Amino acid sequence: MNKKNVMMERMSWPEFAAEAKRNPVVFLPCGSTEQHGPHLPLAVDALLPTALCRDVAEKVGGIVAPTLSFGYKSMPKSGGGPYFPGTLNLDATTLIATVHDVIRELVRHGISKICAVVGHYENQWIVTEGIDLAMRECGATGLRVMRLEYWDFCTEETFSQVFPDGFPGIALEHAAVIETSLMMHYYPDMVRLDLIPDHAPADFPPYDMFPPHRDWVPSSGALTSAKGASAAKGKIMAEQVGKDIAAAIVKEFGS
Template identity: 50%
Template sequence: MSNSVLMQEITWPEFETKTKARAPFFLPVGATEQHGPHLPLGTDVFLPTHMAKEVAKRIGGVVAPTIPYGYKSQPRSGGGQAFPGTTSLAANTLTLVVCDVLHDLALHGVRRFVVVNGHVENAWPIIEGIDLALREMRRDGIADAEILRLEYWDFIKPETLDRLFPEGYPGIDLEHAALIETSLMLLIRPDLVDVPKTPTHGHAEFSAYDRYPVRPGLVPATGVLARATGASAEKGEWLATDHIEGITAAIRKEFDL
């Protein structure tokens, strides 16, 4: 009997036991996207997967394999598609992938789902995927499925943000590859953080609208949209504690665990 919370590491009888116990199944949805010269392309995969695993350990859940590609990177929240290595899906493709995974898990007995988003641009394609999956489930006679969708960064406590940003929080869009993500990566995968290459420039300056095609020079050349200096594993621990405790509490409340 495996003690792993990862779906790919358990057997089918163990999977079936979990579904009969109505265990929550987590589906992290990430991205393969540039995160500056100091963080790996898989940052948006590592972070939601870590949060899902830690919460699953606390509530007896299972973490399905993370979807590693997300919706197209946007200049004002992710730097954009022009950076080498950023490999994305069309919105409709991501929607259908989310739908198919949730629907297939439901056909195998899963009834409680937690979709954990790790990439700002994924939000609406995920919502559409959930909506379509529920329609598919109802068509197949599955009427008791429950799905929670969340962005892990929404669980940062105000007092933690005050500690991290005494001069004011720039917002999650500008935090791409900046203090929050760098601190979390220093906590969970320090081997993948090239600290000496951390950019030292300040916040990017954007208009309140988008223009197509994107003007050259709109995004900082580093791909980092806000201050990344000052990141540390200690700050990552503050953040991870908020994320894990907040998500755990929400799931316990919604699923009566």
């Protein structure tokens, strides 16, 4: 038996209209197009929140809106920066306006419960500003919005399984074990196992420079080793994170 389609982009307008009448939670994946080392595709930050949103939407009867596939500017200390070919950056005002406009349009179609799922580290506060502006415009309609970063849902127990030698911190995890493992779980055909980098973590000073120092970032684009990644670790994270995000959705929006 086929699972019910939860992806808005694959629905016809009558199908979406019928679904909207149920007052479902609509998930908005907020990603980017950014280098993720030689072993992962440019779309990692869009692909992963989309897959997680689909999983959670299937659990809670939600809908997944089309993914925002361009994000705020990649920074050297968290995403490698702008020097890698294929990284396409938006100005903050562009992303703020996009998030605001998409939420406003969903509200226009009768949606009142939205969950913005951030998959790109640099997007966090930019997406928040877009949500805040949408709330100012549409709050009187009863609109409620949740914003989350999926990696924040990883528990200490999960991290102990994924990082038996200790968790290096989320900023250094760009193109490393978390993202590589999740990609191996969700999109194994997109991971080049033969090109997974293995090098020491980047060592950044406690400040930023503009223009950025290109030589701060390892030449691979990964900020630490991804050699410990595996599909099994990706499955552990996907299942635990998906379950706990679904629980948060039910807590805040009801079943």
